[in-house]
Every structure is written in C-alpha cells, then in structure tokens.
Amino acid sequence: MQTTGALGYAPSTHIKGTITAINFASSPPTVSIQISGDTTTTIDGVRIMNNYSPVVGQTVDIRKQGADIIITGHTADVGGTAVGQTGSGWIRAELSAGTHNGNSNGDVHYRLIMDHGSWKMQWRGGWGVSGSTMIDAADALPVQYRPSGHRSVVAPRQVSTATSVVWDFHTDGTVVLTGHTISTANSNVSGDITFTSIGGFTSVNGTHNHLGDSGGVTSSDGGHDHSFSANHDHGFHGGSHSHTAAAPAWAGLNGVEYFL
Structure with missing residues (x-):
C-alpha cells in the first residue's frame, strides 16, 4: 500500500477486533472495541453500519482510515444458534x-x-x-x-x-x-x-x-305479516x-x- 504522502490521504485498512460494550442510547449508537488481540486498550465511540447488530464478545471486521474507525460486520457464529450475550445475541x-x-x-x-x-x-x-x-x-x-x-x-x-x-x-x-x-x-x-x-x-x-x-292464525283479507x-x-x-x-x-x- 502507498503511504499517505504519496496518495494525499490516509489509506483504508482492515483489521479485526472484539466488541466490549454497546451504547444503545447514543444517537447514533456506538460501541467500544479492543483491536487485534489487545486487551489493555479500549476504544470508545466507534460507529457501526446500519445493518449490523452488535453483541458484546463478537469478533468484528473493522475498517480504519486515519483516525476514523467503523465496524462493518462480524464473523459468523458456528451453527448460528448461540444464545446469551455472545454469538447471535x-x-x-x-x-x-x-x-x-x-x-x-x-x-x-x-x-x-x-x-x-x-x-x-x-x-x-x-x-x-x-x-x-x-x-x-x-x-x-x-x-x-x-x-x-x-x-x-x-x-x-x-x-x-x-x-x-x-x-x-x-x-x-x-x-x-x-x-x-x-x-x-x-x-x-x-x-x-x-x-x-x-x-x-x-x-x-x-x-x-x-x-x-x-x-x-289471525289475518286480515287472507294475509298476515x-x-x-x-x-x-x-x-x-x-x-x-x-x-x-x-x-x-x-x-x-x-x-x-x-x-x-
């Protein structure tokens, strides 16, 4: 990949991370993540795609461009039937x-x-x-x-x-x-x-x-109603x-x- 100087802007890279918390009430909603196996540094306020449903513990795909980070999705769970606060939610x-x-x-x-x-x-x-x-x-x-x-x-x-x-x-x-x-x-x-x-x-x-x-039957003139x-x-x-x-x-x- 070319450097920022050659392109004139920061290139986009993909890394993986783990969801550690979800802010449901914020507008827009955000999550907290730890990147690439680092369990000591947590990044808050990370945006998500509008069709991704975050669950604490999920391993996710992260797109990073400069200081901007967004979650694009998560890896599929085995069988897709997990319950609780992990897996499919x-x-x-x-x-x-x-x-x-x-x-x-x-x-x-x-x-x-x-x-x-x-x-x-x-x-x-x-x-x-x-x-x-x-x-x-x-x-x-x-x-x-x-x-x-x-x-x-x-x-x-x-x-x-x-x-x-x-x-x-x-x-x-x-x-x-x-x-x-x-x-x-x-x-x-x-x-x-x-x-x-x-x-x-x-x-x-x-x-x-x-x-x-x-x-x-009582009738008048042969008819009744x-x-x-x-x-x-x-x-x-x-x-x-x-x-x-x-x-x-x-x-x-x-x-x-x-x-x-």
Whole structure:
C-alpha cells in the first residue's frame, strides 16, 4: 500500500477486533472495541453500519482510515444458534409465570437487532400459558429492550376453541397475552336471547305466537305479516345460557418482531 504522502490521504485498512460494550442510547449508537488481540486498550465511540447488530464478545471486521474507525460486520457464529450475550445475541427470557417450550416450540428467547438503521426486537419459542402475564414488572425486560410505544402483535396459539389473541409488549418491559379472560380455567359469557320490533313483530324473552282466540292464525283479507318493520335485537340479556372461551394451553413467539 502507498503511504499517505504519496496518495494525499490516509489509506483504508482492515483489521479485526472484539466488541466490549454497546451504547444503545447514543444517537447514533456506538460501541467500544479492543483491536487485534489487545486487551489493555479500549476504544470508545466507534460507529457501526446500519445493518449490523452488535453483541458484546463478537469478533468484528473493522475498517480504519486515519483516525476514523467503523465496524462493518462480524464473523459468523458456528451453527448460528448461540444464545446469551455472545454469538447471535439470543437471550433466554425470565418468565414470571407459565413454562418455556410451549407446544415444543423451544424456550422463549429475544434479541435486539439493527434493521436498516432502526432497532428491532425479535422473539422465538413458545410459552406454556398460565394466567395472562408472561413477564411482569419484577422480571421486566432491561431498558434497552423496551419499546418506545405500546406494541401489539398477533400470537400463534392452540387452535381448539380458538379466539384471536395478541402479544402486548409494554413500555415498562412487561409482556402480556391478551384477547381472552382466564381468571379461572375458562370464562363464560351468559344471557337470554331477546328481540323486539316496533310497528311489526314483537317478542318478549324469546317467546311469541301468531294464534287467535280459536287457536288459528289471525289475518286480515287472507294475509298476515311476519316481517320486521323496525329495529330488533338478538343480543344477550339475563343469564340462561353460556359460551365457554377456554384459555389457550400455549402461545407461540416464533416470527414475532417489532421496531422499538
């Protein structure tokens, strides 16, 4: 390579290093690195590419031109399935209720990645449902993993007696499964079917008749009317029957992701 004097500017060189810390809150985000096996000197405030997701402990490719340093990427992890704070960045969630590996979907993990300049959360695994709160305030996600606004994502779930449920990721770091009521094993919605009509057919508490005094149909000029000429109601009122909405036995997180 030619010297700076011959070129008129500093040449670009590539070296390797190790991520030692990440400043998630800075704008733009930066990392701290140690270069070429040197464990005594740490360089702070190093910029990253807008599609690189830094994780402490990663071995990275560094481009240096003069005093400017930027991280261009990291070496692939063997198998690409590493968890924890190294490797591909997956962290096993601390559950406040229920169990990991719901429906054999694997343990619940999450990670933070950089997606074209914006931080994004990704989840995987399955939750064995117990109650509705998977992660409560006592086990809340660390600050850098919390969304800036409420995020609701449709959840895959057990299909029997299926109703739609969603994962709600809150700004306080809690994670709640909503869309069902499970104060007990199941919840009931009850009521009588009633319907009324003004100016036409009228029914009280679900019963009606079209019989005259002689037990036959009363009509005028050979015709009679069963139509509704006004509003009527088929809603629930009272408590004569129930519809059971069973809580799901499991809910999945594979494919769940959202921008912070």
